[in-house]
Every structure is written in C-alpha cells, then in structure tokens.
Amino acid sequence: MRTPLAEGSARAIRGRVPRAEWGLVVMAALTLGPGAPPLAAQEPQSVRMTCAECHEGVDPSRERAVAHAGSTTCLTCHHLGLTNDPVVAAARREEVCRGCHRELEPAHVHAGAEAVTCTGCHSIHEDPPLPEAAVPSARCVACHESPHPIHARVTSGAPACTDCHTLHSRRANATEALVSETCASCHEGVHPSHPATGDGAPRCTICHSLSAESNTFVSTGGPPASATCASCHEDRPAEHGGRGPDAAQCTDCHSFADDPAVADATAAIAARCGICHAEELRDYRSGGHREGLAVQAANTDLPTCLTCHAIHGSEGRSAGDTRLAATAACVECHSNDLLSRKYGLSETVGASYTEDFHGRTAQFLWRHPESEDQPPVVMTCADCHGAHDVGRREDAVIADVCLRCHEDGDAKLAGAWLGHSPPGPRNNALVWLVRLFYYGLIPFVLIGLTLNIIFHLVDQRRKGARILDTLRSRLKRRKGPRPATVTRFNRRERLEHLGSMFTFILLVVTGLPQTRPDLSVARGIIDLFGGIATTRLIHRAVGVMFVSLLLVHVGRAVAAALRRRHLPVMVPVRKDFRDTLATVRHYLVGTPRPKVGKFDFSEKYEYWGMFLGGTLMSVTGLMLLFPELVTQLLPGSMVAALRVVHGLEATFAFMVVVLWHTYGVILRPEVFPMDTSIFTGEITVERLKEEYPLEYERLFPEDADGRREEPEPAGLPGAGQLRAEHLDDAASPSGKET
Secondary structure (H helix, E strand, O other), X not given: OOOHHHHHHHHHHHOOOOHHHHHHHXXXXXXXXXXXXXXXXXXXXXXXXXXXXXXXXXXHHHOOOOOOOOOOOHHHHOOOOOOOOHHHHHHHHHHHHHHHOOOOOOOEOEOHHHOOOHHHHOOOOOOOOOOOOOOOHHHHHHHHOOOOHHHHOOOOOOOOHHHHOOOOOOOOOOOHHHHHHHHHHHOOOOOOOOOOOOOOOOOHHHHEOOOOOOOOEOOOOOHHHHHHHHOOOOOOOOOEOOOOXXXXXXXXHOOOOOOOOHHHOHHHHHHHHOOOOHHHHHHHHHOOOHHHHOOOOOOOOOOOHHHHOOOOHHHOOOHHHHHHHHHHHHHHHHOOHHHHHHOOOOOOHHHHHHOOHHHHHHHHHHHOOOOOOOOOOOOOHHHHHOOOOOOOOOHHHHHHHHHHXXXXXXXHHHHHOOOOOOOEOOEOHHHHHHHHHHHHHHHHHHHXXXXXXXXXXXXXXXXXXXXXXXXXXXXXXXXXXXXXXXXXXXXXXXXXXXXXXXXXXXXXXXXXXXXXXXXXXXXXHHHHOOOHHHHHHHHHHHHHHHHHHHHHHHHHHHHHHHHHOOOOOOOOOHHHHHHHHHHHHHHHHXXXXXXXXXXXXXXXXXXXXXXXXXXXXXXXXXHHHOHHHHHHHOOHHHHHHHHHHHHHHHHHHHHHHHHHXXXXXXXXXXXXXXXXXXXXXXXXXXXXXXXXXXXXXXXXXXXXXXXXXXXXXXXXOOOOOEOOOOHHHOEOOXXXXX
C-alpha cells in the first residue's frame, strides 16, 4: 500500500519539471545512485539522511520526528523540480500540509494572497514538536506588533500567544474562558473574592485590559470603575454616598486582591468606612461593640458597619429605615439565649423592647416601611443606647429622649418605660399586680362560662329535647302564618346596639392585631388598613365614637330613671342572685328552674360586664391618648399600667363575646341560627312564655276565669302584635323594679 509520502514523491517526479531545473533532477539521480530503488520505495529516514549529507544545517532528527514519524521526508515539502517562485512554493507546501491535516482550518487571519500559511508559524527545521513547545510568540509579533505589551515585559514565564489564541480558526480571537484559565495558571489565588475559574466565575478581561500600556485595569477611579463591577452585580448599584466623580466607588471598599469573600471581610471593609466616616468609627471603637473591629481576631458575634447600614443604592434605606434595620439586629442578638449567657446579659432585653409600645410599632415598620422619605416616629435602641458608641445610659438621658417627641410631657414620662427587667414585686409592682389580677380573672370567668354552656346543653338533653333535630328544624323555612310577637326592644335600643356592635367589632379588628406584630394575620390586617399609623388613627377615632355612645346610653338611662322614679330594668336585684343559685341547683340536682322577668340574671351579668369593661376601656384609652397630661399628675409607671389594663381588658371582652355572647344569641338551641330580636325588636309570644314567664304573665294577666288573652298569629283574621313600648316603665308582678 502506498503511503501519502510515497504518493507525494511520485507526484513530484511525474509532474512537469521546468527546463531550468533539469540539472537538479540529474544531480539528485546521481546522488541516489543508478542502482538505488525508486523514491517511493525508499524508507523515509533514508531519504532524510541522504538530503542531510548536503544540508548539514538541518538536523534530520528534529524534522517533526515525533509528529511525523515514519511518514514525512524532505521531498514531501521540497519537490524535485519545484519552482523557486515563493508564492507557488508556499501554495505547494500548504497543499501538502492539508493533505494530512484535513481537520484544521486552512486560513489564519486573512484569505487569498495575504493568507498566513502553515510554515508562516510552524518551522519544521527549528521548532520542537508541538507537544513539547508552543509556537514562539515572536512569529505572531511579526504581524501583530506586540498587541499585549503588559506580558511582553515579563522576562521569563510569560504566556505564549497560543496559550490563549487558537491558530487554526478563521476566528482567531481568544475565548474568555480560555483567557481566564491561562491567567489563573500564573496568577493563582490573586482575587480570593473573585476566583477566575469555576461556574459563574467572572472573567479576568472584564476588569483587566491585556492591551493596556501602563495600567492593567480597564479603567481606574471615577464611575467607570464601579460601572464595570455593576455589569455583573446588577443588584448592587455603583453609587454610594452620592453621584459624580466624588462618589465612593466599589474599589474604595472592596480590595479584590486582598479581601476574601465579603462575608469573611466585614471587619476590613468596616475599617475602610472610617476613611470617610471617621467620627462614627471613633465612636464605635469607644463603645461596647468595639471588639467587632479588632485588628486581630475580630469578634464576629458583634455588629459592624455592614450589620446596620446598607451600602448599595438598591438596598439604600432612608435614615428611618436604617434605624429600624439596626433595631432589628439588636433584637435578634439580644434575644439569643446563647449569646446572652455567653456575655452575661439579661435574656429578656429583646423581648422587653418588642413587647413595649414602641417595640411593637418598630416590628410593624421594619417589616412594612410606610414611608421612604420620613423616618418613623418610634423609639429605637439607638435612641437610648447610642448608634455607634453603644452603652448603658442614665435615666436623665432616657427622659430627654422621651421629651424629643412628647414635648409637652414631664420628665416623669420616662417612667412609662419599664426597662429590660420583667415586672415583679420589686420592679414595676403596679404592672405586675395588674397582670396577676387579669391572669387570674380571665381563666376563672371563661371556665365558669364554659361550664354554664355545658350544663345548659346537658339540661336540654335531659328534658328529652333532640338538640340536632331542633337545630335542623329551625334552619328550614316553614310555610304558614308568622307567630304572634311582642316588642322586646324599642327603636332607640336597637340603634344603640347596632352602634355598639359596629364600634366594638372595629375596635377589636384595629386594636388586637397591634398586640401581635409577630403574627402574619395581624400584619395582614394592619396592612389592610394602610399601615400601623393609619390603623391607630382609625382605632382612636372609633374609640371616641364608642365613648360617645357610652355617654349617650348612660345619660338616657339616668334620665329615664329620674323620670320614672325607679331603677332601670337591667340593674340586678336580690332576686337575680337567688335565681343564680337556683339555676345552679337546677343543673346539678334537677330542681325547678326559676322564673325570670324581661331579662334573666345571665343577661344582666353580661350587660354589666360589658358596661363596666367598656367604661374601663374608655377611661384607659383616653388617658393613653394624652400621656403627657397624665404624667403631669401621676407617675410615669401609671401609663405603663394603663396600657396593660387596656390591652388585657380588650382581650378579656373579646373572649367573653366570642364564647358567651355568640353561644347565647347564635348557637343556643332555643334561638339557633340566630336571635334576631335585637334587630327586629320582636320576640314570639311562645318564646316569651317559655324563657321569660314572669314577663309573659305581666303582659297577659289572667282574667276572672283564669284565662289569658294572647294576640293571634300574623296573617289570621283579627291578628295583631302587642306593642310594648312601655315595658321599661312597668313594674313586675311582684312590685319590684324590672
């Protein structure tokens, strides 16, 4: 089988030889000898050695001995009879190279007459095989005039052109990945925060220009440097501290050549903040967190500049937001039990602030800032302890902080702040007693009401009533005449109830969520009303409405009592207390249930509970609305106690309404699915006779024959309703006030 070399040699001999070169052919024939075998049949090494006898400057062992072993001879490229025209010779040699290296692109940089041929870069007589050494960069410079001068200055170990550029391609430019890998082979670990290799690694040429004469950076100083960083860090705007040529740039804070990742370089970066913010850094180094910037072994438990301040524009916060972010960081650390024990601090520092009025406000605001232009009106940790020179402050300093906002207040207002120690017998005893009272009262009342509900349901069952059947029957609409009714509530009373119901619900919806900023439901309700400030404004406005309704109700009741000369019907009398005991015996031993008048004892107790609770809420709410005035007359701790009373009383009222009132007017079998008498003002005669027998007997007294005349059901001949607008003026059959 003929080799490519043999074929090339044969083609060269069989080719048309110019007349001027017949002498060369004859000389070659004589040199090889008349008895020599044809060229195509000779061994490549033999041919090379024959040529080397005259061309002593050519070492036959370096003629691509590795890459072309056993295939290439001198005649592969130097054909016998080849013209000396350099253009023709170059084309012939290019054709020979392509005969074997078909997979390589034939052109480099240009095409046509200006094309760079294989031998323009590769010298098979001088170069070692490619696996041993790259093409010398000096040959590239002959055309490209040293495009990368920064590496030309390197005397030893400089990268060759072929380390980055692919020669056999019509697109000879180096790829970014290849350039970075080449750079990293020498500049390993130069930028700890920006490694040159790996997934997502930035390329060296993003910041460095290989063609720069005097500087290795694309641009230095001014906005362009930061703009280069922002090309990758799109979420980090380039400006900090202003715009224009005087604005701080990325490299003012970040030293790529020295810093590790940002998370591990906070102390170093914070120290650079002091270059511009010298006063703040000096205060920090004198405060309680100073070990956070220790030169050696900085304490990573402590906050630094980056903990509180967002240095990039997209995260840029207003002054108020920065205060909130710093406060959130304070609460997070000072609520950590491990850190508190480690440094001997109180474990209630964070909780004591977040449970205070200002702390709860801050929690809503740092989760949902309401204004980017104005700082929130709320006391933060920095106001009392300092922003940078963090430490304990005297009471006089705290009083001054309070009076910044409460300008009309007294220095005693500072007593409204309970401090970071939990209330106890020896510390804020008044607040401790209030909490102790309600923590006992609320469970006691709720347990009693729950037992009453259970006993009532058991009693219904004992009477043989099928509760579920009763409930189903009430849910179905029955055809037939509407039963006869009497008026239980007049129009004025119904309007008062609607007003009280509306204001109570709105007060609960806007008030209780303020006590639990940690709940997503509470935050959602606050957001629904437009934020914590708007919610509080609504709460206070509705509170004024509630107080007005309460005053109207009290005024009407007092006027009626004076006009009628007897106590209002809702005032408990001795019989109500006897009925209470009789009802308990009825539930326990089955004695007869006591007869009651227009309102039974449970309705009176609920009314007075709500009335007294509403009065207490009104008084405490008004006092909290004007704390400056209160502290001019009372100690500041009274404000703290009033706030606790207001919150716990509201919680107590809400629980009673949900448990007892909901059962009494909605879920109770006798009225399910709802007692509508407070809305319509009417109650059926049948229900009146069953639940309020004394009232029934008063409205329908027996005649001489022992009969009672009742109104006919509505819709029947002679039907009518008894309008008892005068019920409040009437006396019970026993002669006692009802």
